[in-house]
Amino acid sequence: MPRLRATMPTAGDVRRGWSRRLRRLRAEAWSLAQTAVAAAAAWVLAGLVNSNPFFAPVSAVIALGVARGRRTVRAVELAVGVAVGIAVADLIVLALGTGVLVLALVVALAMAAALLLGAGTILVNQAAISGILVVTIAPPTNGLSPTRFVDALIGAGVALIVGQVLFPRDPVRAMGRAARPVASDLAVALEALAEALRQGDPARARAALEIARGTDDDLSAFYDAVALSRETVAYRRPLGRTRERLPLYAEAAQQMDYAVRNVRVLARRALAAARRGPAPAALADALSLLAQAVTALAEQLEDPNRDEAEVRRLALRAAASATSVLDDDPGLTISVIVGQVRSTAIDLLRSAGLSNEQARKALDEAVAGATRSAPA
Numbered sequence: 001m002p003r004l005r006a007t008m009p010t011a012g013d014v015r016r017g018w019s020r021r022l023r024r025l026r027a028e029a030w031s032l033a034q035t036a037v038a039a040a041a042a043w044v045l046a047g048l049v050n051s052n053p054f055f056a057p058v059s060a061v062i063a064l065g066v067a068r069g070r071r072t073v074r075a076v077e078l079a080v081g082v083a084v085g086i087a088v089a090d091l092i093v094l095a096l097g098t099g100v101l102v103l104a105l106v107v108a109l110a111m112a113a114a115l116l117l118g119a120g121t122i123l124v125n126q127a128a129i130s131g132i133l134v135v136t137i138a139p140p141t142n143g144l145s146p147t148r149f150v151d152a153l154i155g156a157g158v159a160l161i162v163g164q165v166l167f168p169r170d171p172v173r174a175m176g177r178a179a180r181p182v183a184s185d186l187a188v189a190l191e192a193l194a195e196a197l198r199q200g201d202p203a204r205a206r207a208a209l210e211i212a213r214g215t216d217d218d219l220s221a222f223y224d225a226v227a228l229s230r231e232t233v234a235y236r237r238p239l240g241r242t243r244e245r246l247p248l249y250a251e252a253a254q255q256m257d258y259a260v261r262n263v264r265v266l267a268r269r270a271l272a273a274a275r276r277g278p279a280p281a282a283l284a285d286a287l288s289l290l291a292q293a294v295t296a297l298a299e300q301l302e303d304p305n306r307d308e309a310e311v312r313r314l315a316l317r318a319a320a321s322a323t324s325v326l327d328d329d330p331g332l333t334i335s336v337i338v339g340q341v342r343s344t345a346i347d348l349l350r351s352a353g354l355s356n357e358q359a360r361k362a363l364d365e366a367v368a369g370a371t372r373s374a375p376a
Helices: 011-046 055-063 071-096 100-116 121-136 147-166 171-199 202-213 216-235 242-275 281-302 309-327 332-351 356-373
Strands: none
Touching: 011 055, 011 147, 055 121, 055 147, 071 100, 071 121, 071 147, 100 121, 171 202, 171 216, 171 242, 171 281, 202 242, 216 242, 242 281, 242 332, 281 309, 281 332, 309 332, 309 356, 332 356
């Protein structure tokens, strides 16, 4: 059988990878700072009642974590999980001592007890971790003590105060910031594809395809921001247009996911077209217009007061420009690219607030208008 050769990353791939990671780090910098402050504050406060408040900063970090999940629910689950794990571990260690078998028994019983309480994954895992810490690091020596449970409550309480009271999330701003990396990568990929088609450059089309393939983490972060914003709206009275706009952001996240998939298909076909030489200028112009529409969408999502009209105008122009190419080159590759441009335009129109029916009607009217105004 022929051996597959591994593709070594190019310098451009490495730069794009680091650029994406740095962008994600900047986006999470404020959350990281909050978590560090919460951990330190929990340690100081718990130190007033316990000389070694190990569980307090651990509780604060997990409760205010920036990973996937809901902060408030996580904090409540954490407090219960720590309590269950510590209680089970203390009782078993006092009765049986420590050892490998005791450790296994503590983990199993702590997780079972958490499940019986109707716990989610976070609570179950935290119950097991708390039990492990008790058995391996701080086994009870003077009978049952509530100090570790108090530490956990202090940590979770500090996390709630920091995350929900002192520095509450601005749902609209958080969702807008999370949308920016996806839109940025998508716009860069579309502009690269436009240049690839203008110049007949397969290497540039291939690079654009890799950029489009690398958006999964940013899309996940956008979905997470929408989920966290739903929780924020549920637990606090929303400000301004938050409750009104939340469904729009949820729809935008879904449609941008579709747009990314369409652009990946488009990029594969553009790569095939670029190998044959330069493509029609109107098709390359359509991709540039799509890139501008994506950028306008990101700006509109970041600023709720910005009008969606610019996104719609650019997306419709892109669809009309691409469709006009079919009269001169109705080949399969060009037809697929045109179809993907139109599908991506629909995704952007829906991200900008139109329903599916409204988006398709607007696209059909724009294409028909461009056809009527074209020279005979």
